[in-house]
Amino acid sequence: MSAEATLLDAVHAALRDALLSDRRVFLLGEDIGHFGGAFGVTKGLWEEFGDERVYDTPICEEGFVGAAIGAAWMGERPVVELQFADFVSCPFDAIVTVAAKTHWRSGIALPLVIRAPFGGGVRGGPFHSQCPEGWFAGEPGLKVVCPGSVADAYGLLRSAIEDDDPVLFFEHKALYRRLRGELPEESHRVPLGRAAVARAGSEATIVTYAAGVDLALRATDGLDVEVLDLRTVWPFDEAAILESVGRTSKVLVLQEAQRSSGVAGLLFSFLSREAFELLDAAPVLVAPPDTPVPFAPELEDAFLPDAARVRAAVEELLEY
Amino acid sequence: MEPAVDDPGVPLETRLELFRLVLLQRLAEERVMALYRQGRISGSVYTGRGQEAVGAGAGLALGPEDVVAPLNRELACHLARGVTVAHVFRNFLGKATGPTRGRDGNMHFGVPEKNVFPLVSMLGDLVPLTVGAALAFKRRGEPRVALTFFGDGAMSTGDVHEGLGLAGVLDVPVVFVIQSNHYAYSTPTERQMRVTDIAARVEGGWGIPCARVDGTDAVAVYAAALLAVERARLGRGPQALVATTLRGHGHAAHDGATYVPEELRARYGDPVERLAARLRADGLGEDEVERRRHAAADEVAAALAEAEAAPAPDPATLEHGVWASPL
Numbered sequence: 001m002s003a004e005a006t007l008l009d010a011v012h013a014a015l016r017d018a019l020l021s022d023r024r025v026f027l028l029g030e031d032i033g034h035f036g037g038a039f040g041v042t043k044g045l046w047e048e049f050g051d052e053r054v055y056d057t058p059i060c061e062e063g064f065v066g067a068a069i070g071a072a073w074m075g076e077r078p079v080v081e082l083q084f085a086d087f088v089s090c091p092f093d094a095i096v097t098v099a100a101k102t103h104w105r106s107g108i109a110l111p112l113v114i115r116a117p118f119g120g121g122v123r124g125g126p127f128h129s130q131c132p133e134g135w136f137a138g139e140p141g142l143k144v145v146c147p148g149s150v151a152d153a154y155g156l157l158r159s160a161i162e163d164d165d166p167v168l169f170f171e172h173k174a175l176y177r178r179l180r181g182e183l184p185e186e187s188h189r190v191p192l193g194r195a196a197v198a199r200a201g202s203e204a205t206i207v208t209y210a211a212g213v214d215l216a217l218r219a220t221d222g223l224d225v226e227v228l229d230l231r232t233v234w235p236f237d238e239a240a241i242l243e244s245v246g247r248t249s250k251v252l253v254l255q256e257a258q259r260s261s262g263v264a265g266l267l268f269s270f271l272s273r274e275a276f277e278l279l280d281a282a283p284v285l286v287a288p289p290d291t292p293v294p295f296a297p298e299l300e301d302a303f304l305p306d307a308a309r310v311r312a313a314v315e316e317l318l319e320y
Numbered sequence: 321m322e323p324a325v326d327d328p329g330v331p332l333e334t335r336l337e338l339f340r341l342v343l344l345q346r347l348a349e350e351r352v353m354a355l356y357r358q359g360r361i362s363g364s365v366y367t368g369r370g371q372e373a374v375g376a377g378a379g380l381a382l383g384p385e386d387v388v389a390p391l392n393r394e395l396a397c398h399l400a401r402g403v404t405v406a407h408v409f410r411n412f413l414g415k416a417t418g419p420t421r422g423r424d425g426n427m428h429f430g431v432p433e434k435n436v437f438p439l440v441s442m443l444g445d446l447v448p449l450t451v452g453a454a455l456a457f458k459r460r461g462e463p464r465v466a467l468t469f470f471g472d473g474a475m476s477t478g479d480v481h482e483g484l485g486l487a488g489v490l491d492v493p494v495v496f497v498i499q500s501n502h503y504a505y506s507t508p509t510e511r512q513m514r515v516t517d518i519a520a521r522v523e524g525g526w527g528i529p530c531a532r533v534d535g536t537d538a539v540a541v542y543a544a545a546l547l548a549v550e551r552a553r554l555g556r557g558p559q560a561l562v563a564t565t566l567r568g569h570g571h572a573a574h575d576g577a578t579y580v581p582e583e584l585r586a587r588y589g590d591p592v593e594r595l596a597a598r599l600r601a602d603g604l605g606e607d608e609v610e611r612r613r614h615a616a617a618d619e620v621a622a623a624l625a626e627a628e629a630a631p632a633p634d635p636a637t638l639e640h641g642v643w644a645s646p647l
């Protein structure tokens with residue numbers, strides 16, 4: 001198929017194919033119908049599938065995430081869109097209190113997906129640029145997915161919608177139109193919980209996800225460094241990390257969430273417990289400082305990890 | 321004691337079933353309080369004393385395929401769905417065979433096979449959730465209704481506001497039963513909201529028809545709930561009713577509720593005795609009323625014995641079932 005598909009196209013295609021293949025799937029969110037969503041991900045779906053499959057909601061994230069949980073209880077497979085991932089703070093309670101704990105408490109499965117554009121680089125400032133995946137990583141009962149390639153965005157979203165647990169699906173908004181690749185076949189699925197080697201290498205491993213994957217690949221061009229794309233950041237693929245680090249003996253974690261937030265803490269905890277003896281050097285973290293995400297280009301560029309900083313950190317690690 | 325109303329739409333067999341339900345809640349909760357004071361129940365204990373008629377009436381108004389999300393005060397609603405008293409006790413006692421298998425206590429449970437969603441403590445959370453269940457019915461064209469309860473205190477939460485708003489916009493078959501019992505923990509309703517006419521707020525603010533009913537009258541609650549449930553089922557959109565009561569115990573077992581003035585208590589009848597008076601007025605002999613009290617007491621005693629004999633949860637199972645499909 002077209003090599004010109006964007007990550008946004010892949011998400012759109014996955015939603016459309018899921019709507020086509022399963023009556024239980026429906027979409028719920030703000031301005032996702034006629035308008036097609038703030039980023040245009042759902043454009044055309046309301047026209048094609050109608051009011052009973054694509055619901056425009058009032059501005060009530062607690063309300064419609066809660067409603068998605070109730071519908072999932074009844075066996076539907078709702079897919080919620082949050083206009084920006086930052087707004088996930090509003091339905092936090094519905095997600096962490098209700099969705100995450102219900103199966104453990106009562107055996108009721110809640111198959112629902114909450115999609116949300118996250119991440120910086122678009123001058124969104126502190127309320128439209130955050131990486132909130134770490135708020136949910138480590139939370140029993142949830143799955144957290146952050147695709148880093150076009151094909152994975154399709155395959156992971158199809159798997160998430162078919163999964164029986166609540167899945168948070170964070171789509172990096174800076175990748176929506178930047179990342180390109182081949183749109184996979186309808187049958188393409190990427191299993192949740194499995195990392196992928198984005199580029200094989202033997203001297204160090206970069207563990208990253210979402211926008212970090214493309215960044216790591218660019219930053220280490222020409223180096224013999226492995227880039228491991230976690231894809232599912234919770235629960236993450238421990239075996240794949242150990243396998244890669246066991247070969248390279250050096251590890252760098254790259255994330256866009258602030259250094260003391262996010263998934264890095266879990267990864268470092270895991271590495272220090274399980275990979276200590278495999279490592280020839282202390283694990284390295286490349287991540288923004290502990291501040292909110294700033295607006296002005298000068299500030300945001302200083303905040304976000306860039307290729308030069310990743311390159312420098314990798315080279316230092318390689319020299320250790 | 322003023323008898324419950326003589327609503328011709330509520331047949332004698334329904335009145336008798338309501339009597340069984342309120343009696344069971346009353347007696348089960350008395351046992352629970354006693355067990356708590358004896359240190360035989362850990363954690364905390366909440367009862368719905370004085371409010372038994374609301375859970376019983378609304379619970380009984382539902383059809384077998386309908387779904388419900390009850391709270392702490394509605395033990396009788398679980399029983400109306402066919403949950404056994406023993407199952408309730410097993411949750412209080414943290415037993416392996418209880419509805420949460422020891423993972424949660426007191427009234428914090430649901431029984432999925434009886435279409436009862438597990439209570440979530442965070443007030444208001446169950447309101448949007450119930451709207452979503454009703455949305456599923458509407459999408460599938462199923463003649464089913466979803467019902468939940470919330471209190472005057474929960475009325476102040478954003479979730480209730482969002483849930484009522486969404487219910488109206490989506491126009492789904494959902495029923496809200498509002499337990500207006502004067503207090504939210506220690507805070508009286510007038511410190512909770514400026515407009516204390518809850519039915520007027522629900523009708524005027526959210527456009528949801530809202531009946532007012534005496535929550536100590538099981539017959540009246542049942543009749544009002546049945547009307548609301550059937551209207552929702554007929555596609556007339558969300559429905560509500562406000563049941564007015566006074567919380568009979570403190571918020572939880574540790575709370576002596578000394579902030580409740582005696583004059584207020586004197587204004588509220590006992591739902592169990594009001595229903596007994598109704599049944600006597602219906603021609604049921606005193607011996608028949610007494611026989612039913614004894615039958616309920618026997619059922620509660622047997623249920624407790626059954627629950628106490630149930631096994632404790634095995635710590636080795638702690639990590640089971642965190643995910644429906646573990647990775």
Ligand SMILES: Cc1ncc(C[n+]2csc(CCOP(=O)(O)OP(=O)(O)O)c2C)c(N)n1
Binds near residue numbers: 504
């Ligand atoms: C969001 C939230 N805040 C606080 C509490 C603690 N809490 C539990 S019940 C309660 C009072 C609730 O009052 P109301 O809704 O009127 O119900 P009632 O207890 O009278 O049945 C409070 C404050 C809670 N469970 N959830």
